[in-house]
Amino acid sequence: MASVQPYMYEPESDPESEKDRDGPDPPSQTRLEQAVSEWCTCGNCAVMPTEVENVCCREIRKVVTRMKQVPEPIVCMVDHPGLEPNCLNPYTLQNLHNIYRFDYGPLRRRTEEERFQHLAYRSFVSWCWGFLGRGIRVVIPSCVVRRIRQEFPDLAGQYVGFRPPLD
Numbered sequence: 671m672a673s674v675q676p677y678m679y680e681p682e683s684d685p686e687s688e689k690d691r692d693g694p695d696p697p698s699q700t701r702l703e704q705a706v707s708e709w710c711t712c713g714n715c716a717v718m719p720t721e722v723e724n725v726c727c728r729e730i731r732k733v734v735t736r737m738k739q740v741p742e743p744i745v746c747m748v749d750h751p752g753l754e755p756n757c758l759n760p761y762t763l764q765n766l767h768n769i770y771r772f773d774y775g776p777l778r779r780r781t782e783e784e785r786f787q788h789l790a791y792r793s794f795v796s797w798c799w800g801f802l803g804r805g806i807r808v809v810i811p812s813c814v815v816r817r818i819r820q821e822f823p824d825l826a827g828q829y830v831g832f833r834p835p836l837d
């Protein structure tokens with residue numbers, strides 16, 4: 671079981687944005703009991719293990735803002751041209767690792783792929799939300815979590831192609 675929990679991510683930063691909590695309204699009916707099509711309108715979300723993670727990109731204001739900042743309309747955040755360079759490019763994450771390590775110390779993750787996943791989530795959050803205060807938690811949409819996991823699969827021992835070392 672992977673220890674990476676995207677929704678637990680606490681971005682760092684300026685206390686000004688502490689009140690700027692973002693995310694969907696609490697669901698009236700639990701999403702774990704519903705079909706994905708009941709809440710996903712982008713077509714790429716899937717059922718996630720915990721209630722709070724079952725959120726579509728089109729429900730999150732900060733993500734929708736980014737989705738509007740593209741030359742051609744897109745239906746889902748995974749089609750955003752900024753996703754690859756910000757969250758999936760291993761060299762971007764290699765650099766991000768240096769930045770975070772300098773500020774917060776080394777990442778303690780079991781596998782290299784989990785560390786890449788974690789950095790990809792952090793990059794996504796800083797890209798969409800900016801730097802937020804400690805204790806603020808945001809939910810990364812299901813479709814984006816799936817895309818990041820597809821890029822950095824946590825299947826032990828599976829060959830995933832070349833990755834630059836993080837350290």
Ligand SMILES: [Zn+2]
Nearest residue numbers: 710712715726
């Ligand atoms: Zn969706």
Ligand SMILES: [Zn+2]
Nearest residue numbers: 712727746813
């Ligand atoms: Zn989506």
